[in-house]
Structures are given as structure tokens and as C-alpha cells.
Amino acid sequence: MAQGEVNVTIVGNLVADPELRFTPNGVAVTSFRVASTSKKYDSRSNQWVDGDAVFLQCNIWHQAAENVAESLTKGMRVIVTGRLRQRSYETREGEKCTVMELEADEVGPSLRYASASVMRNERNSGGNGVGSQPSTGGFGGQVSQPQSGGQSQGSDGWNNPAPLGDDNPPW
Structure with missing residues (x-):
């Protein structure tokens, strides 16, 4: 992290479906807006009421951009x-903004x-995550397992769920 950067965490709802696009160099970027509304307790009515909403434009890059576009919806x-x-x-x-x-x-x-049900992406031979194959279905969707030529799915510890009550990794 560079000195002077402001790190932020926001929790809210997606205003619209994330929009995936690619730069001229082929780099994926997904843009989306998050609406976050604070809640305040009104002691006069004894109820929680909505406070002011904050709308924040967000961008994410590379493989994560493709994952977000595939997995999240309005x-x-x-x-x-x-x-x-x-x-x-x-x-x-000509107006400056x-x-x-x-x-x-x-x-x-x-x-x-x-x-949510989360599936780890499989990596291609590149090893840096670029060009990896994302799972289908996204969060909560049906996920189909990609078929590989001669490689056994059982050899990949991330592809196999751990038995119930077992906290050890599957390898």
C-alpha cells in the first residue's frame, strides 16, 4: 500500500448488474455501483429507520473482474x-467533474x-491466474465440473469437498 492511500470497506447492495469490459490490451475490468444505507434507531417511534444512502462506483480488474461479472447480480x-x-x-x-x-x-x-456456494477457479499452465477457467453458475448456482483430458479430478484437493467434521485439508 502506498503512503496516503485511503483503504475502504463498503457493505451494500448492487444497484445494477456488474458490467464487464476489456481494455484494448485485453485486460478485464468490471464496473459496478454499490448502495449502502445506514440504519438509525428512532427512539420516538421505537423503530429502525433508513439513514442517508451512499452510492459508490467500484472497479475491479483482471481475473477477479471476470469472477465478479459471472457471480454477482443486481x-x-x-x-x-x-x-x-x-x-x-x-x-x-466542457464542464469539469x-x-x-x-x-x-x-x-x-x-x-x-x-x-453462497463458492468454487475455486482452475488454473491453466500459466500459473499466474491470467486465462484461468472460471466455474459456471456463480454464487448459489449449479456448478458444472470441467472435464480434463487425462487428469483425474481426485488429484486436485480444492475440487473435492472435505468430509463432514474433518478440519484437515483434502490432500
């Missing part, structure tokens, strides 16, 4: 952590009110 409650960035731009009318965005490092579903 309305899902998510947890996002990353670095707060200020970006300035000029509109077509400044926005705050979150360059996300980690994104995942909030499990406070939901459950």
Missing part, C-alpha cells in the same frame, strides 16, 4: 474492500442474510 448484498480514488474528467459540454471511486481489491457476497 440487488445482491456485497462486501467490497479497496482503495478510494479521486478521478477528474471533463464532460462533452470530480468523482470518488473504489478500486476494489476484494469483492464477495455478504453472508449476513444469504448463503
